[in-house]
Amino acid sequence: MPISFLRPLAAALGLLASLAQAETWPAADWQRGVAPSGPAVQAFEHYAFPQRDDAERKGVRSDAVVVIRDGELIYERYAGPTRAETPHLTWSVSKSLLASVLGVAYGEGRFKLDDDVARYYPAFAGHPDVHLDHLLHWASGLAWEEDYEYAPLKSSVVAMLYTRGRGDMAAFAAEHPLDAVPGKRFRYSSGDTNVLSAALRGMVGEQAYADYPWTALFEPLGIHSAVWETDAAGTYVGSSYSYLTARDLARVGLLMQRGGRWGERQLLPADWVAFNRRPFADYRPDPDKPGDAVPGGHWWLNAQLEGAAQPWPDAPEDAFAALGHWGQALYVLPSQNLVIVRYADDRDGSYRHNEFLKRALAAFTSEVQP
Known part of the structure; x- marks a missing residue:
């Protein structure tokens, strides 16, 4: 290779190296x-x-x-x-943290966006047309009511977090019927996120799941303060209960x-x-x-x-x-x-x-x- 070609290539590589060092x-x-x-x-x-x-x-x-x-x-x-x-309660910032944890699993080849949710979370078998990317867009089509303390009687999320759904939050969400075509309607849903959290367990396995948010995300970033609550079924409450x-x-x-x-x-x-x-x-x-x-x-x-x-x-x-x-x-x-x-x-x-x-x-x- 002629020296005249190598010189600009070396200069470009040197510039990239200096930029990396400057970060x-x-x-x-x-x-x-x-x-x-x-x-x-x-x-x-x-x-x-x-x-x-x-x-x-x-x-x-x-x-x-x-x-x-x-x-x-x-x-x-x-x-x-x-x-x-x-460590402060992040509430629904937890949803995006879960997305980052899932991103590591995605990079490891553990799932594809168009996979059926039920492949990783069998309790969702009643909704065979719902894919993982639908949940990630809050577009499952579930008949979900995301009302908070101002409308507790009809609120799906209040029931999930505090009353009849708190023992197994993903299963509670899975029991909701569809009232829209999956992937076609946005409806913000903490239930969608907790189903994703349960699906993560199916992707990585029971043993790895117990520490996966830490091994996948927190430890590589040098995060030592993280606390993430689970429900009684051992599923991380991906919708709401992380603290950093x-x-x-x-x-x-x-x-x-x-x-x-x-x-x-x-x-x-x-x-x-x-x-x-x-x-x-x-x-x-x-x-x-x-x-x-x-x-x-x-x-x-x-x-x-x-x-x-x-x-x-x-x-x-x-x-x-x-x-x-x-x-x-x-x-x-x-x-x-x-x-x-x-x-x-x-x-x-x-x-x-x-x-x-x-x-x-x-x-x-x-x-x-x-």
Whole structure:
């Protein structure tokens, strides 16, 4: 091979090596970057950490906010009983964590997206046309009611988590009949997620399942705070009951920001992350809920769909998130190299993702991106 060809090739390889070396990854703890300050940070904190009367439980209440930029910790604040070492209940952020655990299993060749759910979870045999990708899009077609404390009598999820379904949550979900064609209708469902969690057991086997979230995801990322509750049947409550410190949850965000790669290891296949970030094809936005994010593969997207407003117009379109009850959030903004964790106790519906992200971008980047 002529030297004239080798020189540009060597230069390109050297550039790639230098870029890889320039990346910052957390070791036992996050490396700290330059902490921003000034009026924009004050405006952000005024929204995220306002003075309020907790006795009334009204208004915005952040328990923790952690901001990672370029792999470095640049902002951290806690309130109430939450501290840096506190594993906080993530509520439905757990759903996206389960998606990442499943992504590792997918990369190991343990399942395909179009596989029947019943192949891995025989209790779902009554619904032979439901595939794993239907569950991952919350599109099982099950007649499920995802109402919370404000409508407990008709709520499927309240019954699953707290009353007649809590002993075996996946089996409780499987008992629901279909009222739509699988894969054609989006209906947010914690039942879909817990069926996925039960299916994971069938994919990896009983012995491996007991530790699989740790061996597959948490340990490779250096996460040591994770707690994940199971129901009485031993199935991880993938819908709701994982706990992590804010710093540890940010590690999952960095993994997703960098396309499923952790250091030199491609922990999640690139096509799995692309699936997570692709809008569900049959999703139809509700015009009465303009701030609702777009469902992807068990993550939430700031995607601009035809005929609908962008959910968070002051954030980049490539932003996506794991979201949970009462304001839990893991925001990932790849174009800004930003990961933001927010733990909260918002109960009156006043918190707005767009307002939080708008102020965060002003505080933690050089300019707000439209």
